[in-house]
Amino acid sequence: xxxxxxxxxxxxxxxxxxxxxxxxxxxxxxxxxxxxxxxxxxxxxxxxxxxxxxxxxxxxxxxxxxxxxxxxxxxxxxxxxxxxxxxxxxxxxxxxxxxxxxxxxxxxxxxxxxxxxxxxxxxxxxxxxxxxxxxxxxxxxxxxxxxxxxxxxxxxxxxxxxxxxxxxxxxxxxxxxxxxxxxxxxxxxxxxxxxxxxxxxxxxxxxxxxxxxxxxxxxxxxxxxxxxxxxxxxxxxxxxxxxxxxxxxxxxxxxxxxxxxxxxxxxxxxxxxxxxxxxxxxxxxxxxxxxxxxxxxxxxxxxxxxxxxxxxxxxxxxxxxxxxxxxxxxxxxxxxxxxxxxxxxxxxxxxxxxxxxxxxxxxxxxxxxxxxxxxxxxxxxxxxxxxxxxxxxxxxxxxxxxxxxxxxxxxxxxxxxxxxxxxxxxxxxxxxxxxxxxxxxxxxxxxxxxxxxxxxxxxxxxxxxxxxxxxxxxxxxxx
Amino acid sequence: xxxxxxxxxxxxxxxxxxxxxxxxxxxxxxxxxxxxxxxxxxxxxxxxxxxxxxxxxxxxxxxxxxxxxxxxxxxxxxxxxxxxxxxxxxxxxxxxxxxxxxxxxxxxxxxxxxxxxxxxxxxxxxxxxxxxxxxxxxxxxxxxxxxxxxxxxxxxxxxxxxxxxxxxxxxxxxxxxxxxxxxxxxxxxxxxxxxxxxxxxxxxxxxxxxxxxxxxxxxxxxxxxxxxxxxxxxxxxxxxxxxxxxxxxxxxxxxxxxxxxxxxxxxxxxxxxxxxxxxxxxxxxxxxxxxxxxxxxxxxxxxxxxxxxxxxxxxxxxxxxxxxxxxxxxxxxxxxxxxxxxxxxxxxxxxxxxxxxxx
Numbered sequence: 125x126x127x128x129x130x131x132x133x134x135x136x137x138x139x140x141x142x143x144x145x146x147x148x149x150x151x152x153x154x155x156x157x158x159x160x161x162x163x164x165x166x167x168x169x170x171x172x173x174x175x176x177x178x179x180x181x182x183x184x185x186x187x188x189x190x191x192x193x194x195x196x197x198x199x200x201x202x203x204x205x206x207x208x209x210x211x212x213x214x215x216x217x218x219x220x221x222x223x224x225x226x227x228x229x230x231x232x233x234x235x236x237x238x239x240x241x242x243x244x245x246x247x248x249x250x251x252x253x254x255x256x257x258x259x260x261x262x263x264x265x266x267x268x269x270x271x272x273x274x275x276x277x278x279x280x281x282x283x284x285x286x287x288x289x290x291x292x293x294x295x296x297x298x299x300x301x302x303x304x305x306x307x308x309x310x311x312x313x314x315x316x317x318x319x320x321x322x323x324x325x326x327x328x329x330x331x332x333x334x335x336x337x338x339x340x341x342x343x344x345x346x347x348x349x350x351x352x353x354x355x356x357x358x359x360x361x362x363x364x365x366x367x368x369x370x371x372x373x374x375x376x377x378x379x380x381x382x383x384x385x386x387x388x389x390x391x392x393x394x395x396x397x398x399x400x401x402x403x404x405x406x407x408x409x410x411x412x413x414x415x416x417x418x419x420x421x422x423x424x425x426x427x428x429x430x431x432x433x434x435x436x437x438x439x440x441x442x443x444x445x446x447x448x449x450x451x452x453x454x455x456x457x458x459x460x461x462x463x464x465x466x467x468x469x470x471x472x473x474x475x476x477x478x479x480x481x482x483x484x485x486x487x488x489x490x491x492x493x494x495x496x497x498x499x500x501x502x503x504x505x506x507x508x509x510x511x512x513x514x515x516x517x518x519x520x521x522x523x524x525x526x527x528x529x530x531x532x533x534x535x536x537x538x539x540x541x542x543x544x545x546x547x548x549x550x551x552x553x554x555x556x557x558x559x560x561x562x563x564x565x566x567x568x569x570x571x572x573x574x575x576x577x578x579x580x581x582x583x584x585x586x587x588x589x590x591x592x593x594x595x596x597x598x599x600x601x602x603x
Numbered sequence: 604x605x606x607x608x609x610x611x612x613x614x615x616x617x618x619x620x621x622x623x624x625x626x627x628x629x630x631x632x633x634x635x636x637x638x639x640x641x642x643x644x645x646x647x648x649x650x651x652x653x654x655x656x657x658x659x660x661x662x663x664x665x666x667x668x669x670x671x672x673x674x675x676x677x678x679x680x681x682x683x684x685x686x687x688x689x690x691x692x693x694x695x696x697x698x699x700x701x702x703x704x705x706x707x708x709x710x711x712x713x714x715x716x717x718x719x720x721x722x723x724x725x726x727x728x729x730x731x732x733x734x735x736x737x738x739x740x741x742x743x744x745x746x747x748x749x750x751x752x753x754x755x756x757x758x759x760x761x762x763x764x765x766x767x768x769x770x771x772x773x774x775x776x777x778x779x780x781x782x783x784x785x786x787x788x789x790x791x792x793x794x795x796x797x798x799x800x801x802x803x804x805x806x807x808x809x810x811x812x813x814x815x816x817x818x819x820x821x822x823x824x825x826x827x828x829x830x831x832x833x834x835x836x837x838x839x840x841x842x843x844x845x846x847x848x849x850x851x852x853x854x855x856x857x858x859x860x861x862x863x864x865x866x867x868x869x870x871x872x873x874x875x876x877x878x879x880x881x882x883x884x885x886x887x888x889x890x891x892x893x894x895x896x897x898x899x900x901x902x903x904x905x906x907x908x909x910x911x912x913x914x915x916x917x918x919x920x921x922x923x924x925x926x927x928x929x930x931x932x933x934x935x936x937x938x939x940x941x942x943x944x945x946x947x948x949x950x951x952x953x954x955x956x957x958x959x960x961x962x
Contacts, residue, residue, distance in 0.1 A: 427711045433861030537722055540710040543873050544726045551730060554740040568740035569607065 129210040134229040138164045141227065144216040155182060158189035163228040166215075171222030173241035181206075181226065181237040194233035205238025217295060244269060250352035250374065252517055257394040259355045267297050267371035273354040274301060274369070278361065282306065288319050290333070290370075294326035297371040298333070301357075306364050306590070306598045311559050315366050315379060330370035330377050337368075337379060339558055345522055347558040349378035349385050356390045364596030380561035382593060383553065384578050386518040387411075392581055400581040407515045408579055414512030415523055418455050419530035419542050421505050425451040427538035443499045452535025454498050458506045459531065461488055463524070466510070565593035606804035608813075610739035611797075613746035615654065616817035619793045620825040621749055621871055622878040625701040627790045628832050628846035630931060635783030637768065637837075638775040639829055642783030646791040647822035653794035653943060654818045656950045657801060658811035663953060666802030668893045670953055684893040688886035690795070690941040692908060695882035697789050697930050699723075699912055700923055702879045709848040709868060717920070724913045727880045731905035735888040736803050741877060749874040753824060755867030757831060759851035764834030788935045792942035793818070798949075799885035847871055883908055 130137050138152070149169040156162050163185060167177065180203040188200050194208040205223075209215050210233050215225045222240035247269065249255075250262030263270045271285050282304040290298050298319060302312050315337065322336050330350075338347040349365070351357050352374050360378045361367050368377040387407050392400035424431040425444070432440065447454060465484045469477055492498050513523055526549065533541030554568040566574030574591045576582040588603070590596045623643075631639040663670065667687070672680035703720045711719070775783075828847065835850045836843050843849045851864035887908055891901045919926045 427713075427715070428865075429712055430862045431865055433859060436861070537719060538710055538715070539869070540706050540719070541722060543710075543869060543876065544722050547873060547876055548726055548729065550744060551733070551737075551741060554744065555733065555737050562740065564740060564744075568743040570609065570743040 128212045130212070130227070130231055130234055132230050132232065134162055134164060134227060134231070137227050137231070137234075138166075140212055141166055141215060141219075141225070144212055145219055150219060153182070155186055157186055161192065161229050163226055165224055165226045166219050167224035168219055168222055171240060171242065172224055173239045176203075176239040176241070177224050177237060180239060181224070181235070185226065192228060192230040192232070194231060194235060197228075198235060201235065201237060203237050203239060207236040207238075208233040209236055210234070221295070242266060247273065253352050253356070253390070255353075255389070255391045255394075258390050259353065261354055262352045263354060263357075263369070263374040263376055265372050265374055267299050267369050270354070270369045270374075270376070271299050271301070274358055274361075274367075277354060277358040278303070283361070284312075286316070288316070290319055290322050290324070291327040292323065292325055294328070296327040298327075299369040301361060301367040301369065303361050303364075306362065306596055307366050308364065308559075308595060308597060311366050311380065314559055315368065319368075327370060328372060330368065330373040330375045333368065333370060334377060337377070337558075340556060343556065344525060345383075345553060345556060345563065346519070347381055347556065347563065349381040350375050350518060351378065352376070353390060359390070359393070360385075362590075362601065364590050364594040364598070380559040380594060381563070382561065382565055382591075383563050384566070386516055387579065388577070393584065397581050397583045401579070404579045404581060410512035410515035411519070411523060412512075414509045414515070415527045415530055416542065417505050417509050417512075418459060418527060419534035420539070421501070422451045422455050422531060423534040423539045423542060426535065431539070440499075440501050443501055446496050447499050448496070449498070450535075451502075452531065454502050455506070455531055456528075456535075458498055458502050459509075459528065462506050462510050560595075561593055566591070606736050606739040606800065608804055608807045608810050610742045611658075611800065611804055611810070612813055612817045613742045615793070615797075615814050616821040617746040617749040617753075617824075618742060618874060618878055619796075619818065620821040620828075621753070621874045622698055623790045623825055624828065624847040624871070625705050625845055625875070626927065627787060628829055629841055629844050630927075631783045631787055631829075632833065632840045634786050635779035636775040637770075637833060638773060638779050639783060639833060639840075640769065640826055641773070641780050642787055643826060643829060644822075645780070645784050646787050647819065647825070649943070650791050650793050651815050651818045651822065653946050654797060655811050655815040656946050656954075657794050657797045658806075658814045660798075660946070660949055660953055661801040661804070661810065662806045664802055664806055666889075666892060667798050667949075668889060669802060670949065674952055681893045684889050687795075687798075687941060687945070688890045690937065691799070691882040691886040691889075692912070693934075693937060694789070694792050694795070694941075695879070695886070695912070696915065697927065698879040698882070699916055700919070700926060702875065703916055704923060705845050705848065705872065705875075708845050709865075709872070717917075720916070721913065723876070724909045726876070727883060727912075728905050728909040730877075730880050731884045731887045731908060732902040733884075734901075735800065735884060738877070738881070738884070739804075745874045745877055748870050752867045752870030752874065753828065756847055756851045756864065756871065757828065759854040759864050759867070760831050760835055762855075763853040764831045764850075765837065766830060766834045768834055768837040769830060785935050786931045788938040789931045792938050794946050795942040796881055796885060798946060799881075799889060883912065 128140060142152070145166065151167055151169050153165040153167070154162065155165070165177070165182060167174075181201045184200045184202055185197065188197060190196055190200075198206050198208055209218065215234050215236070218236045219225050222242065224237050224239060226235040226237065244266040245264055247261050247264055249260040253262070261273060263273065275283065275285070280303070284302050284304050286300045288298045288300060289295050300312070300315060300319065318337050319333070322333070324332070327333065334346070334348040335341045340347065349360065351360070357367050357376045357378065365378045365380060368379075370377075387404050389403070392404065420431065425440070429437060444451070449457065465480065465488070469480055472480060489503055493500050493503060509527065513520055513527070516523070530542055530545055533545045537544070554562065554564040556563040562569055565571055566578060571592050573589065574593050577587055577591070588601065589599050590601050628639065631642055635642055660670070665673070668680050668684050671683050702723065706720055706723070707715055832843070832846045832850050833840050835853065848868045851867065852862070854864060857863065887901055887904045890904055894900065
């Protein structure tokens with residue numbers, strides 16, 4: 125496409141820019157200065173702070189009586205964010221981003237004034253990562269606010285924030301953040317390369333980028349870390365990771381990702397180490413229960429009753445006696461109901477939620493049991509499993525699928541099916557790498573030093589070095 | 604991705620002993636009466652010496668194929684590799700059959716469907732298609748799992764064992780010792796497995812000694828397990844086919860807790876799955892390397908090998924005991940050829956330090 129540039133003829137220039145910006149919410153404002161020189165200002169109606177524009181740019185320009193060179197005129201504009209540009213395409217992009225553009229008769233360049241006004245919600249505690257102790261701030265949808273939250277926590281010149289644009293039509297701002305000298309250069313370069321190579325219409329959320337950042341884009345397992353909290357984000361940067369903030373998304377991404385990250389919570393670092401260790405082991409236990417309990421229950425009933433203690437076996441035998449469905453079908457049905465209830469409770473308005481709880485707990489739970497469709501142990505096991513899954517909320521997508529797969533393996537092959545599927549999953553997990561870092565580190569490959577901050581958490585004073593798994597060039601984090 | 608020397612040590616200490624816990628204990632008891640420890644000890648000592656030899660070969664950091672190729676040319680290297688891979692497949696047959704009988708015995712209360720073992724071959728095909736070096740990370744996980752599983756089984760069964768049943772030692776005489784040693788050859792080919800792995804891990808200082816000590820430590824665990832096994836069952840040990848899965852079943856707490864020993868048994872069975880697949884994976888890996896290492900070759904070979912193994916396993920489904928008798932009896936001599944003679948021969952040719960010239 126031919127690159128069009130400003131000609132100096134206001135009528136022609138304004139027409140060209142208007143052709144590129146035909147939408148009705150792109151407004152123009154004509155005025156003239158002390159020398160009767162004509163100006164046209166282009167701005168996006170809802171994205172521009174008009175008071176600020178008038179105060180900082182239009183009023184000074186209206187009084188201006190000097191030469192028509194853009195560089196000179198820019199010194200008279202009182203905005204701290206003023207630039208010049210010749211290319212119409214670039215000027216049009218600036219207008220669409222909320223930065224007004226001023227053209228005038230005899231102009232060599234256009235003035236771009238940074239008086240963007242975007243309505244953002246307040247910084248609040250993210251619902252997915254609540255902490256009883258510790259910071260309560262969460263990222264919001266505005267990338268500028270998010271970078272300020274990061275900058276406030278890392279007041280160092282080593283914090284690099286590089287702005288990139290992704291999306292052919294959305295032109296979404298993406299901030300690539302890292303600590304110079306702490307994050308591996310090849311990681312930053314690789315992220316930059318992958319982000320620049322993205323050719324997509326629009327990026328509505330950061331999750332869109334995760335698929336482009338991973339080496340196995342069709343993988344079942346996540347390979348990019350996510351967080352909604354600036355304190356966690358900064359801690360990850362300080363460990364030697366690179367972070368990505370996307371305009372329009374409160375969820376920040378971090379790479380390289382280790383599976384063990386999702387068992388760590390920010391609160392673990394604000395409570396005594398023994399408590400953190402206990403809660404991390406509890407999360408692991410809950411996750412294992414969530415994945416394996418329904419499967420083992422079905423396998424035990426179908427193939428290996430010896431797995432259960434005699435008294436429990438008798439209780440279960442009593443409650444499943446009159447159930448018309450096979451154990452695997454019964455469990456599958458109850459799990460599906462749980463998934464549906466879960467999905468519905470997230471989507472429906474809050475005031476209907478109470479009714480849903482009643483329907484879920486009483487109608488589908490108690491009534492189904494008393495009607496003899498499903499057994500009480502099945503309901504209890506699915507309830508345990510459902511709760512356990514939420515102990516590690518960042519892995520819900522993966523674990524719920526795995527739970528279903530385990531159930532199918534148990535129902536068809538029995539306990540041996542569970543063993544084989546576990547083996548397959550583990551082989552897959554340990555052979556996955558992203559940005560040169562194995563997903564299963566520090567367990568596979570085994571890195572003894574890094575075990576200090578995994579399921580067993582050492583005291584903060586013992587965590588003197590950054591995780592060796594990330595191969596940070598700056599190994600020490602405290603003396 | 605390369606194997607680490609640490610992972611080799613894990614394999615020798617905690618994964619290799621696991622493969623000898625299914626049919627071997629009862630088999631040796633049947634041949635050597637209560638003197639099952641001596642034949643196993645002899646095998647362990649021989650294998651430990653061979654492990655040392657193979658690890659000395661690993662100093663050159665070259666694979667088996669490239670070692671032979673450098674000395675005898677491509678054609679000879681390919682012939683040896685194919686023969687060696689054929690041996691590995693032959694050696695894999697007994698562990699696979701063992702695994703099948705184990706699965707049918709401990710994972711089901713009643714006799715399961717005929718084809719219930721088939722998913723094993725699907726998993727095996729997936730694993731065999733992966734490079735051998737990818738196993739290392741799995742060993743990092745399997746080693747502690749094996750330690751926990753074996754320790755759990757030992758803890759739960761030691762209380763029921765009467766170690767006095769092992770005496771008087773040596774009562775079976777030389778004949779019993781020799782019978783036990785020859786019939787256990789089919790389970791002691793770890794030096795051949797290690798041959799598959801040389802050149803895929805960096806040789807670190809003192810690895811040969813460390814590896815031998817680790818193998819002996821694993822052997823110690825194995826001997827303790829065998830002693831406990833015989834201590835628990837004494838004269839009826841001969842009919843206890845799945846030793847490790849049976850010996851912990853008499854723990855007194857199980858009436859209240861249920862069969863908690865199954866947690867440890869499943870852990871060991873899980874580790875065993877990988878050990879059983881290793882010879883097949885080794886066969887696929889070495890042949891792939893010898894014939895160009897094209898991307899599609901490994902999956903194709905893997906699928907073929909596992910399909911053949913599946914057919915053979917189901918073909919001999921009703922003749923399992925005869926097959927085991929043939930491998931451990933009539934054909935036992937094949938094992939020393941590849942697990943004793945081949946490493947020694949290679950050591951003779953390539954045993955000098957890497958910087959020394961081979962004339």
